[in-house]
Amino acid sequence: MKKFLEEFKEFALKGNVMDMAIGVIIGAAFGNIVTALTDSFITPLIGLITGGAKKDPETGQILVAAGSFSVGDVEFNYGAFLSAVINFLIIALILFCLLKAVNKMMTIGKKKEEEAAPLTRKCPFCLEEIPIKATKCSHCTSEVPAAE
Numbered sequence: 001m002k003k004f005l006e007e008f009k010e011f012a013l014k015g016n017v018m019d020m021a022i023g024v025i026i027g028a029a030f031g032n033i034v035t036a037l038t039d040s041f042i043t044p045l046i047g048l049i050t051g052g053a054k055k056d057p058e059t060g061q062i063l064v065a066a067g068s069f070s071v072g073d074v075e076f077n078y079g080a081f082l083s084a085v086i087n088f089l090i091i092a093l094i095l096f097c098l099l100k101a102v103n104k105m106m107t108i109g110k111k112k113e114e115e116a117a118p119l120t121r122k123c124p125f126c127l128e129e130i131p132i133k134a135t136k137c138s139h140c141t142s143e144v145p146a147a148e
């Protein structure tokens, strides 16, 4: 139990928890923005396309709602469903772009490490570049001594 607590303390103090917390908060705020975008623009747009926009017979005001159809007393609100799907697609797309950006940043860090160590060397016979781990030259087919 003591070891577990120590490990947790180390994990919490490393800053990973803070990063994670910030990520969760930004994610939640972002979800709200996307929901607002869907409610304000995408749902009305779907309403227009699907004929969900109707004129209020009393006030003459145009009520924009997501498309739906009724069978008897049962209403099928497919516009709301479409909005939810689009909402999800937007969030998924943004997450995908974020992950791609993070991955790119990580590979940039890795590339620097790789550049420090050479990946190729010169074949002693034909002086062409060959992989550092090669034992046979791909240009002149000479046996080359293994790299140190």
Ligand SMILES: [Zn+2]
Residues within 6 Å of the ligand: 123, 124, 125, 126, 127, 128, 137, 138, 139, 140, 141, 142
């Ligand atoms: Zn060679």
